[in-house]
Amino acid sequence: MPITPTKKIWMNGTLVDWDDATIHILNPTLHYGWGVFEGIRAYGTSQGTAVFRLTDHIARLFRSAKVYFLEPDFTEAEIVAATKEVVRIAEVESCYVRPIMYLGYGEMGLNPLPSRTEVAIACWPWGLYLGPEAMANGCRAMTSSWQHINQNSIAPQGKGTGQYVNSSLSKVAALKAGYDEAVLLSPAGNVVQGTGENIFIVKGRTLITPPIQEGLLAGITRESVMTIARDQGYEVVEHALVRTDLYMADEGFFTGTAAEIVPIASVDDRNVGTGKPGPITKELSEIFSAATRGEVDRYKEWNEHVRD
Numbered sequence: 689m690p691i692t693p694t695k696k697i698w699m700n701g702t703l704v705d706w707d708d709a710t711i712h713i714l715n716p717t718l719h720y721g722w723g724v725f726e727g728i729r730a731y732g733t734s735q736g737t738a739v740f741r742l743t744d745h746i747a748r749l750f751r752s753a754k755v756y757f758l759e760p761d762f763t764e765a766e767i768v769a770a771t772k773e774v775v776r777i778a779e780v781e782s783c784y785v786r787p788i789m790y791l792g793y794g795e796m797g798l799n800p801l802p803s804r805t806e807v808a809i810a811c812w813p814w815g816l817y818l819g820p821e822a823m824a825n826g827c828r829a830m831t832s833s834w835q836h837i838n839q840n841s842i843a844p845q846g847k848g849t850g851q852y853v854n855s856s857l858s859k860v861a862a863l864k865a866g867y868d869e870a871v872l873l874s875p876a877g878n879v880v881q882g883t884g885e886n887i888f889i890v891k892g893r894t895l896i897t898p899p900i901q902e903g904l905l906a907g908i909t910r911e912s913v914m915t916i917a918r919d920q921g922y923e924v925v926e927h928a929l930v931r932t933d934l935y936m937a938d939e940g941f942f943t944g945t946a947a948e949i950v951p952i953a954s955v956d957d958r959n960v961g962t963g964k965p966g967p968i969t970k971e972l973s974e975i976f977s978a979a980t981r982g983e984v985d986r987y988k989e990w991n992e993h994v995r996d
Contacts, residue, residue, distance in 0.1 A: 691812050694778035698770045698809040701762070703777070709808065717790035721850020722800045724752035725788040727945045728771070730811070730994070732781035733982030738991035739775060739785065740945075740980050741908050743768055748847065748908065749787055755846030758789045758805045767807065768992075774809050776994040784814035784946065788849070817884070817946035818868055826953025826965050827868035827942070829882070831931050832858035836872035836880040836903055844903045855883040869942065871934065871955060874902050879929040885944035886910040887952075889929065889937035889960075890968050896933075899926040909943040909976075912990070916975050919986070922968070931955070939966030941973075948980075949973040 697709035717723040726749045730739040746767050753760065762770070771785060792804035816823050834857045837844055842851045854872075862870035862883075871887065872880050879898055881887055886907040888897045895917050900906055914924045934940055940952035940960040949972060951965035965973075979987040 689814060689817075691814075694780065694783070694810075694812050696774065696777050698774045698807075700806055700808070701770075703773075706810075709810070711790070711806075712793040714796060715791065715793050716796055716800060716803055717849065719796070720798065720800070721848065721853070722756060723788060723790035723849040724749060724756055724758060724847050725786060725849060726752075726847065728785040728787070729945055729948075729980070730775050730780075730783050730785060731980045731982075731991075733991055733993070735982060736993055736995050737775060737781055738982055738993045739771060740992075741912070741990050742771060742992040744908050745945075746771070746787070748906075749789070752846040752848065753789055753805070755843050756848060757801060760789055760805045760807050762807055767809070771809050771811075772992070772994040775811050778811050780811075780813050782813065783811045785809065785811040790849070814946070816948065817944070818942075818950050822868050822950050823948075824965075826951035826960075826963070828866075829869045829871050829952055829955045830862050830865060830867040831956055832861060832870040832872050832883075834858045834861065834870075834872065835875055838875055839903045844905060845900070847905060852884075859883040869950075871931070873931065877930060878902055879931060879934065880904050882942045882944070882947075885942035885947045885950070887929075887934075888913070888941050888943065889934060890939035890941075890966060891937060893921075893968075894923040894925060895968075896925050896927050896929060898929055902928065907944060909945055909948065912979070912987075913943050913949065913972055913976060916972055916979070916987075920971065920975070934960060937961065939969050941965075941969045949976055 693706040696703040858870040935958040982991040
């Protein structure tokens, strides 16, 4: 989706104009994909703009940095404060936020250790990742022929920039085949996740999602939905799934920061349930949406306001 520029981007402690936020062509992260990032959303609330679960996202960013031996010159608290500043200056009610850690210019080669860790934070208005049609009526998904990355090839729990080539290959294949999204399987044939989302199915009053051990990213929206579902009295189970489990589910949906909650209408041309968004998916989606806007008291700690 096209990006609408905002006023400033935070780079290593300095706010720079959008068009001046550049790096050198010989930046090693560009060549070798050695970097980590987060995707975060800010929403309008009755008390002003708030970043959804900001502290949790930045904590995950620093966990990813540890996996990749990245050592920023800033603390988690400083990056949280800088993110709020970037969103505040942008003067937009809602936006997508992208903090990234990458290697500084001056070294080249497969050894990243001599390079300095750089940090940047940008935000911009960004609509629904899979679009309003998929949100309203469910998306059409296909099982990707590209396997999900193996835990012993690239560390999936570190949200690394380079590993998303795996997702992009799957996404492009799905779009070229006429689908909205792809489902990636592990080398053992188990369901892992979508290209940029976690996945759930519903059987009766039970939600089932693959366990972390399958190699999926521990999504913050995933965790939020699991909390909401349990609070609503549903059973939530982390259990291995195969593709036929998706075909035979009562309902299915993707979760992610960019995607939010997207119903799955079909997988491999087989309807999931009725082929329409199911009642439990709708219920959880409505509560999650209200929570992002600060309208649910029990989840208000998830809303981190950019202004005191």
